[in-house]
Amino acid sequence: MRRHTRTRKPRGASVVGRRFEVEVGPVAHGGHFVARADDRVIFVRHALPGEKVLVELTEGTEGDKFWRGDAIEILTASPDRVAAPCRYAGPGLCGGCDFQHVALDAQRDLKAAVVAEQLRRVAKLDVDVTVEAVPGDVDGLRWRTRQRYVELRGGGRGMRKHRSHDVLPVDECLLEAPTGPSYEVRGRGFEVADGGFWQVHPGAPETLVEAVLEALEPQPGESAIDLYAGVGLFSRFLADAVGPGGRVAAVEGDPEASxxxxxxVPGVLARAGDVAAVLAGGLPPEWDTADLVVLDPPRVGAKRAVVEEIVRRRPRAIAYVACDPAALARDVAIFGEHGYRLRTLRAFDLFPMTHHVECVALLETGGAELRRGDSG
Structure with a gap:
């Protein structure tokens, strides 16, 4: 989730350090807010819509189309502004949290706005989005069951600053959970490699499994393909649902996880490799059709090659588990080209205090698209 500054050719003199008084506009994807000054868009962190703030630019040159900056002084505060619980959160400090200055309910409203905006802009869908709280954190804190620090020379530890390699020494991270992850879900234990992927919010595995099964409604005897399957979280419960008369295939890029x-997942057909390549020729012929698909790609999304391999199999239902709203919207649009419509959408606050949000979308053929006012 950490992003580093990209090196690019300057387009004129640097504007870093310049200051402007601005009125803050809507939230944008990525944990910042839109403002304007000197005929430029400024993506501002540590602000809120409707506030008047003093912005100090942190990135940009005179020829850039947009600049980046931090709100270093709040001139008129939003009613949704709160004191950040962490002393390392704020301009020039740790880059891990985008929204510690925002009341928790308002954080979820901001994330819902981003998901809705991406679906509207990219997929041309007008969807009413609600971000649901998930049990397992403490008022938005103490949920990261896995946490990485930068080890400092001479001892101590630190966290990186926003879009930077620079390290800020810290005593603790308030997002870190008091215990590590539990690999038991619904009474089923899972083996996970050291450092292997597993959801970091303690409520995430149960919540996502419930949402996927509710969306797909798997029936005994059906066939299901679990893509980007990891260690088989969704495959395990799909296998239970389809029973001995059904079948489940799990495709995963990491050989150890596969x-x-x-x-x-006893009885699963597991295949390791690039997901698009495995779908194109790495499964037995009987898997050229499937009733159900679970799609849980990394942040970049599935992209066209994977989507088109899925729709070639004409599943009756697809559950798309997405951690990036922009990638989700792009892929929903591609599914739409092939007749698959967004039926339901649920969004979950699995990453409180940050801009990240998890969605579970159900796609099916025929009928009308999910529209504003429909329940997800």
Whole structure:
């Protein structure tokens, strides 16, 4: 989730350090807010819509179309502004949290606005989005069951600043959970490699499994393909639902995770490799059709090659688990080209205090698209 500054050719003199008084506009994807000054868009962190703030530019040159900056002084505060619980959150400090200055309910409203805006702009869908709280954190804190620090020379530890390699020494991160992850979900234990992927919010595995099963409604005897399957979280419960008369295939890029999925999901057909390539020729012929698909790609999304391999199999339902609203909207639009419509959408606050949000979208063929006012 950490982003570093990209090196690019300057387009004129640097504007870093310049200051402007601005009125802050809407939230944008990425944890910042839109403002304007000197005929430029400024993406501002540590602000809120409707506030008047003093912005200090942190990135940009005179020829850029947009600049980046931090709100270093709040001239008129939003009613949704709160004191950040962490002393390392703020301009020039730790880059891990975008929204510690925002009341928790308002954080979720901001995330809902971003998901809705991406679907409207990219997929041309007008969807009413609600971001649901998930049990397992403490008022938005103490939920990261896995946490990485930068080890400092001479001892101590630190966190990186926003879009930077610079390290800020810290005593603790308030997002860090008091215990590590539990690999048991619904009474089923999972083997996970050291450092292997597992949802970091303690409520995430149960919540996502429930949302996927509710969306797909798997029936005994059906066939299901779990893509980007990890160690088989969704495969395990799909296998239970389709029963001995059904079948489940799990496709995963990491060979170790794929191997573990075979141990975690008895009877699964596990394949390791690039997902698009496996779908194109790495599964037995009987898997050229499937009733159900679970799609849980990394932040970049599935992209066209994977989407088109899925729709070639004409599943009756697809559950798309997405951690990036922009990638989700792009892929929903591609599915739409092939007749698959967004039926339901649920969004979950699995990353409180940050701009990140998780969605579970159901796509099916025929009928009308999900529209504003429809329940997800």
């Amino acid at each position: 191997r573990l999925s075979e141990r975690n």
